């Protein structure tokens with residue numbers, strides 16, 4: 001197989017973790033006989049510095065000519081006081097919208113060897129294996145009007161039936177491939193968009209008799225993600241609720257530093273990035289944890305290229321290195337061996353080679 | 355002191371826990387020489403059944419003639435399929451709006467004797483002592499337009515500068531009385547209403563040089579409430595974020611069943627209710643945990659009547675009963691003694707009498 005991948009390292013630790021992930025990608029290519037053509041461009045703060053634009057036209061063009069995009073992370077204190085249009089995260093919002101990446105998939109799975117780093121009791125966190133499916137291109141993130149008024153400000157949450165249908169369908173398909181359970185999250189006791197959301201789920205579920213569906217209110221899910229996260233399989237929700245709940249879910253297994261994400265649309269194109277941010281405070285030191293970006297590459301192989309075996313091999317290798325007691329500094333605990341970004345990546349690569 | 359209190363037992367376990375709290379209130383009155391005049395009315399499902407209205411006019415009138423309101427809980431499966439206007443929670447939303455109860459105070463404090471029931475590791479949860487201040491009468495809960503459109507639905511988040519100012523001021527005052535730290539939560543990298551919110555906090559903080567202020571994004575707070583909840587003192591946020599975060603926070607100490615809340619406005623009038631819901635599955639069995647409602651009475655004494663010593667006495671008594679190893683069934687763990695709602699209330703009353 002031959003594929004073109006756009007690589008957008010971004011800011012902070014982005015370039016370091018992306019470099020690691022690219023090394024792993026090339027090793028997989030070699031081992032499984034695929035050719036990955038990489039091209040690089042800027043996004044976020046780096047793009048503001050070079051092009052005065054968090055998502056330069058040439059970056060867009062390059063991504064348009066690719067089969068998938070690998071992103072590091074954007075943002076940092078350097079750009080914190082910029083105007084809204086010249087802030088790094090605007091690049092993120094714009095690339096999502098430009099490529100219509102409406103489905104953000106965030107798997108959260110407990111690695112047994114990382115549970116010491118979880119704030120939750122072992123017995124609460126150990127069975128977690130869930131996937132949050134967040135609508136990513138609608139809702140209050142993009143709804144108009146959004147502005148100052150004479151005496152205040154307003155934002156608007158907008159959803160069309162079609163927008164809800166496509167994300168809900170996506171979640172049903174995922175549930176069917178996973179544990180067969182879908183939790184749809186809304187605030188139907190207050191919001192009109194949530195009542196629409198709930199109706200769409202109710203209508204769609206007739207096409208998926210094999211999927212067990214529950215509706216749950218966002219406040220209630222915010223509790224249950226902590227008290228009983230093992231309950232969930234696929235969780236689907238709108239953009240803003242998804243932002244909050246997926247970040248909440250990201251810390252329950254102690255593995256924020258290892259969580260990947262995919263932002264996809266109907267076809268095979270997708271953008272893959274670690275859930276963690278740009279961590280400017282440790283950038284350039286060679287200590288960042290590359291696991292999340294490496295696992296994002298695994299998601300790319302699976303979701304954009306349909307390379308399931310290759311994806312599974314990366315996941316197996318990452319798990320094995322953790323099980324051998326090798327960690328980057330963020331996951332240090334008693335008795336673990338602390339490696340640099342590159343050393344840890346070497347371990348993963350050795351694991352794949354053998 | 356002589357005070358008039360409206361009592362709205364509501365649905366499910368509401369009547370049981372309210373009866374317990376009223377007993378404690380009367381004992382406090384006797385011991386400290388106050389007279390509390392109680393009058394009762396319906397709200398929620400009970401009000402729908404009797405008056406076809408989740409907030410009947412006579413309930414409003416009675417509350418208008420009171421100094422404070424004690425509420426049990428509303429809701430239950432019986433009314434789940436009612437039209438939006440005839441649902442129990444509509445009574446709650448309407449009473450908040452009618453009385454302009456714009457500040458919802460939700461303290462979360464670890465009881466050492468309850469930490470076994472927490473999903474979090476003891477060392478993460480044990481120092482928690484925070485107060486979420488949620489704006490309760492604005493934002494997307496009440497903003498217009500909220501409706502179906504030709505091809506979908508919309509909701510509107512609206513805040514006036516004045517609405518933000520009063521809640522932020524309230525939070526600053528509370529921070530000053532507590533640990534001197536305020537975390538303001540918004541999504542200023544996306545929402546216009548959040549940018550307004552942040553500006554108001556920045557302006558107000560000049561009047562409170564003694565309060566240490568931080569701004570934090572809602573997704574980041576959703577994580578940190580789990581990884582480091584001990585970090586927080588007062589947390590202030592808008593209505594929808596507050597709904598999600600306060601429920602999330604309510605489970606971190608294992609004490610959801612003991613958490614009180616106050617919904618207040620500028621003057622002394624306020625509505626006090628437990629954070630837990632109506633728990634229809636255990637209603638009528640005499641096993642509900644009355645602690646949250648009893649502690650809501652303590653908040654009433656403190657915030658509406660300025661009776662600090664009396665409030666502290668209730669809190670001390672509740673703590674002492676827990677420390678003695680007496681719990682209702684929801685908090686059962688190895689070696690604890692399980693009491694009924696009434697037996698547990700008796701323990702608290704004995705503790706106050708002595």
Ligand SMILES: CC(C)[C@H](C(=O)O)[C@@H](O)C(=O)O
Nearest residue numbers: 089090092093243543544573
């Ligand atoms: C940076 C920000 C705009 C973004 C979002 O809210 O979507 C981020 O929090 C995320 O979840 O990817």
Ligand SMILES: CC(C)[C@H](C(=O)O)[C@@H](O)C(=O)O
Nearest residue numbers: 189190219443444446447597
């Ligand atoms: C019942 C519901 C409308 C209400 C809310 O969202 O405000 C509840 O969740 C609460 O927090 O008191």
